[in-house]
Amino acid sequence: xxxLVDWPxxxxxxxxxxxxxxxxxxxGANAEIDLEIMLDLADGLLEGVHPDAVGVSFxxxxxxxxxxxxxxxxxxxxxxxxxxxxxxxxxxxxxxIDNDANVAALGEFFFGAGKSCNSLFYITVSTGVGGGLILxxxxxxxxxxxxxxxxxxxxxxxxxxCLCGKHGCVERLASGLYIAEDARLxxxxxxxxxxxxxxxxxxxxxxxTAQLISRAAALNDPLAITLLDRAAHALGAxxxxxxxxxxxxxxxxxxxxxxxxxxxxxxxxxxxxxTALPQxxxxxxxxxxxxxxxxxxxxxxxxxxxxxxx
Amino acid sequence: xxxLVDWPxxxxxxxxxxxxxxxxxxxGANAEIDLEIMLDLADGLLEGVHPDAVGVSFxxxxxxxxxxxxxxxxxxxxxxxxxxxxxxxxxxxxxxIDNDANVAALGEFFFGAGKSCNSLFYITVSTGVGGGLILxxxxxxxxxxxxxxxxxxxxxxxxxxCLCGKHGCVERLASGLYIAEDARLxxxxxxxxxxxxxxxxxxxxxxxTAQLISRAAALNDPLAITLLDRAAHALGAxxxxxxxxxxxxxxxxxxxxxxxxxxxxxxxxxxxxxTALPQxxxxxxxxxxxxxxxxxxxxxxxxxxxxxxx
Numbered sequence: 001x002x003x004l005v006d007w008p009x010x011x012x013x014x015x016x017x018x019x020x021x022x023x024x025x026x027x028g029a030n031a032e033i034d035l036e037i038m039l040d041l042a043d044g045l046l047e048g049v050h051p052d053a054v055g056v057s058f059x060x061x062x063x064x065x066x067x068x069x070x071x072x073x074x075x076x077x078x079x080x081x082x083x084x085x086x087x088x089x090x091x092x093x094x095x096x097i098d099n100d101a102n103v104a105a106l107g108e109f110f111f112g113a114g115k116s117c118n119s120l121f122y123i124t125v126s127t128g129v130g131g132g133l134i135l136x137x138x139x140x141x142x143x144x145x146x147x148x149x150x151x152x153x154x155x156x157x158x159x160x161x162c163l164c165g166k167h168g169c170v171e172r173l174a175s176g177l178y179i180a181e182d183a184r185l186x187x188x189x190x191x192x193x194x195x196x197x198x199x200x201x202x203x204x205x206x207x208x209t210a211q212l213i214s215r216a217a218a219l220n221d222p223l224a225i226t227l228l229d230r231a232a233h234a235l236g237a238x239x240x241x242x243x244x245x246x247x248x249x250x251x252x253x254x255x256x257x258x259x260x261x262x263x264x265x266x267x268x269x270x271x272x273x274x275t276a277l278p279q280x281x282x283x284x285x286x287x288x289x290x291x292x293x294x295x296x297x298x299x300x301x302x303x304x305x306x307x308x309x310x
Numbered sequence: 311x312x313x314l315v316d317w318p319x320x321x322x323x324x325x326x327x328x329x330x331x332x333x334x335x336x337x338g339a340n341a342e343i344d345l346e347i348m349l350d351l352a353d354g355l356l357e358g359v360h361p362d363a364v365g366v367s368f369x370x371x372x373x374x375x376x377x378x379x380x381x382x383x384x385x386x387x388x389x390x391x392x393x394x395x396x397x398x399x400x401x402x403x404x405x406x407i408d409n410d411a412n413v414a415a416l417g418e419f420f421f422g423a424g425k426s427c428n429s430l431f432y433i434t435v436s437t438g439v440g441g442g443l444i445l446x447x448x449x450x451x452x453x454x455x456x457x458x459x460x461x462x463x464x465x466x467x468x469x470x471x472c473l474c475g476k477h478g479c480v481e482r483l484a485s486g487l488y489i490a491e492d493a494r495l496x497x498x499x500x501x502x503x504x505x506x507x508x509x510x511x512x513x514x515x516x517x518x519t520a521q522l523i524s525r526a527a528a529l530n531d532p533l534a535i536t537l538l539d540r541a542a543h544a545l546g547a548x549x550x551x552x553x554x555x556x557x558x559x560x561x562x563x564x565x566x567x568x569x570x571x572x573x574x575x576x577x578x579x580x581x582x583x584x585t586a587l588p589q590x591x592x593x594x595x596x597x598x599x600x601x602x603x604x605x606x607x608x609x610x611x612x613x614x615x616x617x618x619x620x
Contacts, residue, residue, distance in 0.1 A: 061589070119453060131555075135445060142557025143429060146590045149554040154547070154585070157466065164587060237464070242555055244459040245441075247452025275464070277474060279371070280456045 019045045020295065031077030039090070054087055054095040055301035057103035057294035063145055064098045070145075094309065096301040100294045101148060102139045104287075105132025106304075107297030108252050112288035119248040122287070123150055125235065126255035129171040133246070151175070155237040173234035176210035176257050179227050183208050186223055194223035214260040228260050232267035239268065240275020243282050254287030329355050330605065341387030349400070364397055364405040365611035367413035367604035373455055374408045380455075404619065406611040410604045411458060412449045414597075415442030416614075417607030418562050422598035429558040432597070433460055435545065436565035439481040443556070461485070465547040483544035486520035486567050489537050493518050496533055504533035524570040538570050542577035549578065550585020553592050564597030 021041050025034055060078065061070035067084020087095040098106075105114075105122035114120040114134065122132045129151035133140040140147050151171030152164050159168025160182070172178050184205045187193045197216035201207045216224035239251050251272075258264070265284075272282045289296050331351050335344055370388065371380035377394020397405040408416075415424075415432035424430040424444065432442045439461035443450040450457050461481030462474050469478025470492070482488055494515045497503045507526035511517045526534035549561055561582075568574070575594075582592045599606050 135450060140445060140556075142590075143559040144557055144590055146587065147555065147557040149557075149587055149590070152554050152587055153551050154465075155467075158468075166585065241463050241551065244462050245457065245552055245555055246450075247454055247457040247459075249453040275476065277456065277459055277462055280452075280454055280459070 021045055025075060029075050031072070031075060031081055034075055034078075035083075035086075042091075051091055051093050053093055053302035053306050054091055055103075055298035055303075055305075056083065056087070056095065056097040057100045057298045057301075058083070058097055059100045061145060062097055062099045064096075064102075064139075064141060067095060067097045069097075094302075094305055096305050098139065098297075098301060099132075099145070101130035101132040102141070103132070103297035103301060104254070104289075104293035105134050105148075105252075105297070106139055106300045107289050107293040107295070108254075108287055109134045109137070110300040110303075111296045112293060113252045113285050114250055117249045119246075120250045120252055121148070121150075121239075121242055121246065121248045122252045122254065122293075123235075123239070124255040124287075125174055125176070125231075125253060125257040127177045128175045129235075133248070135246075135248070150238050150242055153238040153241055155234045168234075170234045170238040174231035174238075174257065176255075179210045179213055179231055179257070180208050183213055183223060183227055186227075194221055196221035197224050210257050210260075214257075214264075217263075218261060225263075228264055229267055231257065232260075232264045233271050236268040236271025237275050239272040239284065240282065243272065243276040243280050247280055249281070249283070251282070251284045252287050253284060254290060254293060258286060331355055335385060339385050341382070341385060341391055344385055344388075345393075345396075352401075361401055361403050363403055363612035363615050364401055365413075365608035365613075365615075366393065366397070366405065366407040367410045367608045367611075368393070368407055369410045371455060372407055372409045374406075374412075374449075374451060377405065377407045379407075404612075404615055406615050408449065408607075408611060409442075409455070411440040411442040412451070413442070413607035413611060414564065414599075414603035415444050415458075415562075415607070416449055416610045417599050417603040417605070418564075418597055419444045419447070420610040420613075421606045422603060423562045423595050424560055427559045429556075430560045430562055431458070431460075431549075431552055431556065431558045432562045432564065432603075433545075433549070434565040434597075435484055435486070435541075435563060435567040437487045438485045439545075443558070445556075445558070460548050460552055463548040463551055465544045478544075480544045480548040484541035484548075484567065486565075489520045489523055489541055489567070490518050493523055493533060493537055496537075504531055506531035507534050520567050520570075524567075524574075527573075528571060535573075538574055539577055541567065542570075542574045543581050546578040546581025547585050549582040549594065550592065553582065553586040553590050557590055559591070559593070561592070561594045562597050563594060564600060564603060568596060 023037050023041060058069055060072040069078045069081040069083045072078040084095045084097045101124060108114045108122050109120055118137060120134045124130045131148035131150040133148045152169045154166050154168050155170055156168030160172055161167050162169040162172035187198060187205060196219040197213060200212050200216055213224045213227060217228050269284055272284060276282045287293060333347050333351060368379055370382040379388045379391040379393045382388040394405045394407045411434060418424045418432050419430055428447060430444045434440045441458035441460040443458045462479045464476050464478050465480060466478030470482055471477050472479040472482035497508060497515060506529040510522050510526055523534045523537060527538050579594055582594060586592045597603060
């Protein structure tokens with residue numbers, strides 16, 4: 001999803017899509033190219049209509065107050081980019097911008113699996129593990145716009161080393177990229193490992209993804225089951241700790257890796273329940289809006305400003 | 311500090327003490343006896359003056375919205391006690407009540423080490439480990455009034471078993487009661503352990519407290535140093551994880567165990583820094599108000615209602 005550019009039109013009360021379009025960043029893209037695509041999509045969708053407000057979900061860290069993009073982890077050129085000011089200049093209306101995990105959390109809160117909640121923790125388990133917090137019906141950014149980083153809770157200090165330098169982080173054990181990497185390594189170490197997974201991959205280790213591992217687990221592949229059980233345990237422990245610290249009303253889980261079947265969810269729920277104190281609720285539900293959560297969230301972002309322009 | 315009854319008078323802008331008094335619960339106390347002491351102290355301090363509002367810091371879980379005490383872990387009879395309604399009936403003014411960790415956090419926020427902050431995490435390391443969160447200048451209670459439970463973050467899954475059933479919780483490794491218990495056990499297992507600690511305790515293991523262990527550590531007692539280093543590591547890891555999830559502006563540490571010297575603080579800061587992501591600030595400072603934090607917090611509680619009675 002690197003550099004995916006999506007653009008919702010705001011139509012509120014009740015919110016409906018007027019139109020939407022989608023285009024991925026081309027290979028070798030940079031910020032200028034992304035921006036050109038973004039504006040082109042927007043102009044095409046607006047058809048000359050003047051927007052009342054613009055909401056943007058950006059795939060990377062953002063300073064939401066100054067509306068400056070800190071960087072993209074995938075596309076060069078976004079470093080300290082004043083995206084909010086630029087769009088405001090162009091569309092002559094208020095522009096709100098936040099990172100995709102926060103915006104997706106807002107989308108689930110307003111339109112998805114968190115509609116009745118006062119607080120929620122949205123966690124996306126995809127190539128990485130990200131999180132967005134809604135507390136008292138608002139995004140909680142934290143002092144450095146970094147709140148919600150559940151991916152780097154250590155749940156197994158003796159576990160494998162994560163990119164962050166620590167060992168046994170939730171992201172190291174439960175993110176799609178790492179699960180696939182571990183599967184490749186374990187098969188290459190012992191050719192008996194993961195019989196169904198090898199078959200599904202047609203013997204091509206490079207083609208192994210978390211999705212393929214889920215399919216292999218459904219066929220009772222022992223390696224696939226071991227890796228997904230470990231991922232579910234890690235997520236459950238991370239969620240249990242977050243419940244103890246933040247005690248949100250609900251946890252909402254999205255992202256491809258969470259589509260790994262009933263056993264995966266059962267282990268998450270059980271581990272989270274065992275990790276949290278008994279007085280603390282642990283309600284864990286699937287995301288309702290899937291890949292569209294950031295788009296709905298961008299609508300909610302613009303909408304929230306229109307309802308309360310303070 | 312079980313059942314300690316303290317009672318601040320509200321005088322705002324600037325807040326000053328008019329008077330204060332302190333009385334511990336007698337041995338074998340129950341809720342009725344506690345309440346009698348509490349009302350007696352209050353009447354003595356008020357001297358007939360009618361209060362505008364009353365703030366209460368209670369040493370146990372409280373439903374702050376309904377102002378009902380859930381229970382005291384030390385004194386029987388407080389189960390589901392409608393303390394707020396009872397005081398309101400008696401003093402004919404608004405009564406606000408919250409648990410002591412939350413109220414102490416509010417005290418440090420308004421009058422202590424968190425005065426300039428928008429958010430903070432107050433952690434008390436005493437007989438147990440408790441926490442109170444201020445987010446966006448308000449107490450964050452969580453959906454079950456249980457937010458801030460940093461004491462039950464697991465930092466060493468292979469560590470000793472905690473009362474909560476898990477292994478290697480922050481509270482199991484860093485609370486005063488458990489540190490003292492571990493010291494007694496280790497000395498009784500090998501009489502060579504903890505030479506200075508044994509001397510300070512005059513050979514009476516039962517007299518060992520966390521405070522005595524701090525004094526022994528200052529004399530370079532190896533057992534005392536090992537136990538306090540382990541406690542500091544546990545606190546640092548717990549704080550680092552809380553920083554990743556919540557990203558508060560500041561961590562404020564109070565309670566007797568935190569008076570264990572520069573080495574103790576150094577390890578906490580270092581471990582927290584290594585555990586949190588590099589983009590996340592980790593500012594850890596000592597509490598300013600010490601044992602008076604709950605009293606100041608109760609003033610702030612009443613004051614906040616007087617400024618905004620909503």
